[in-house]
Amino acid sequence: MVRRRAMTTAIAAGLVFGLAACGGDSDKGGDNGGGGSAEGKVGVILPDTESSPRWESADRPLLEAAFKEAGVDYVIQNAEGDAQRMATIAEQMVTEGVTVLAIVNLDSASGAQIQEQAASQGVSTIDYDRLTLGGSAEYYVSFDNTEVGRLQGQGLADCLGDKPANIAYLNGSPDDNNATLFADGAHEVLDKMTQYTKVGEQAVPGWEPDQAATIFEQMYTQNGGNIQGVLAANDTLGNAVIQILARNGQKGVPVTGQDASVEGLQNILAGNQCMTVYKSAKEEANALAKLAIALINGEDADTNGESEDTEGNRKVPSVLLDPVSITRENVKDVVDDGQVTAEELCTGEFAAACTELGIK
Incomplete structure (x- = not known):
């Protein structure tokens, strides 16, 4: 190969x-x-x-x-x-x-x-x-999608650290083979880490953000809010999770993502999202x-x-x-690569973080 x-x-x-x-x-x-x-x-x-x-x-x-x-x-x-x-x-x-x-x-x-x-x-x-x-x-063009999941799992672990934590999984659409591979990769990393306890896992039909919010709110309620980390399959699902957490007065709970979207990167800059995966x-x-x-x-x-x-x-x-893990420290790489522009990313409340990270 x-x-x-x-x-x-x-x-x-x-x-x-x-x-x-x-x-x-x-x-x-x-x-x-x-x-x-x-x-x-x-x-x-x-x-x-x-x-x-x-x-x-x-x-x-x-x-x-x-x-x-x-x-x-x-x-x-x-x-x-x-x-x-x-x-x-x-x-x-x-x-x-x-x-x-x-x-x-x-x-x-x-x-x-x-x-x-x-x-x-x-x-x-x-x-x-x-x-x-x-x-x-005849051919397939994509990223190594199991590796995407591994990066998400490792990213969540890096944000949670060694202390015990309850984690929830919000997976992508059940009819999307990529979503299965993302989940497989994440479990490959996280299942070996005995300090973490899985307290919920569900796929989101059609990757719909409204359904994601409903599903996560049910998980949150069923666990009495005792969730310290969320493996969300992409930035759109991650943002739905962040909204539910905010509605319940929770800020800074590590949440993963994928796609390095403007919304996801802004959530990272604001401290509401732990990481994303750039493809x-x-x-x-x-x-x-x-x-x-x-x-x-x-x-x-x-x-x-x-x-x-x-x-x-x-x-x-x-x-x-090859997918790439993105945290606050290397958000600039996505801008430098042309996937998003500084003008899109560094609006309003995010301008100060962009200046701090040399994004312009």
Whole structure:
């Protein structure tokens, strides 16, 4: 297996070397990105705007930029959390001539059906960010999601220290394979630490923040408020937890997150969130673009590993990127990398912390 960091560099470089051509207009409502020079067209379906702000604020513009740089015709749409809408979009994209289809599935069953139908029309498919169990994607592009969970578990432990503590787990959607991997990684770290007692664990359907708040409030009440740490699967769920804690007069309870969103980073700056996990949308978008371009050109794609499809009993060739743990001390790294801007992050009450940390 090639070292992941070296592969990431190669992926990013591959978009620049030898692929420049005329680009297309960005797709804001279903119109095609125009004018590519490659013989083929890429369709990307993003999942929603609720589970994470990254899909529209980061992934869409970065994918647009990568496809334009490569001179590839493309169309990008968002399913808005509706599996039937995603299926309809996929059908329309295939009808309109997409030759490579990348999806972030809303659940494995609907994702597998989309991929089966696309394949029957000769369209190549790629799983983006989430592996479709029982699907037929030719490639998978994501981060090492078990490692994401390990970083969350270790981050929570670092914040809690060696003293006894009750911890609760607020996991991601039960139909998202990534959520299972995050939880597995977190348990791999925390279950060995006998000073911690698990007092609650529940998945949040659809990653919905309102449901997360309800679920955590029930956990909090059932335990009489005796919770000293929360393993929340991403920043959106973490923020829901923080709101419930604040409503009950609790501040400074370690809470984890993921995505390094503006909201999550601000919660870290305010001392309300222990850590988050940064997954560079730029690296992931570039990796997807490079794979799609290779498929369009009939070339072998570079991968650095395989991912286990436990329902399909197969191993999917994969590009797996490295996640990074973010605490208050290295929030600046996310800004320096361009994932968020200082203008977005350092508003109002957060300006002083940004100044202290050299974020500008």
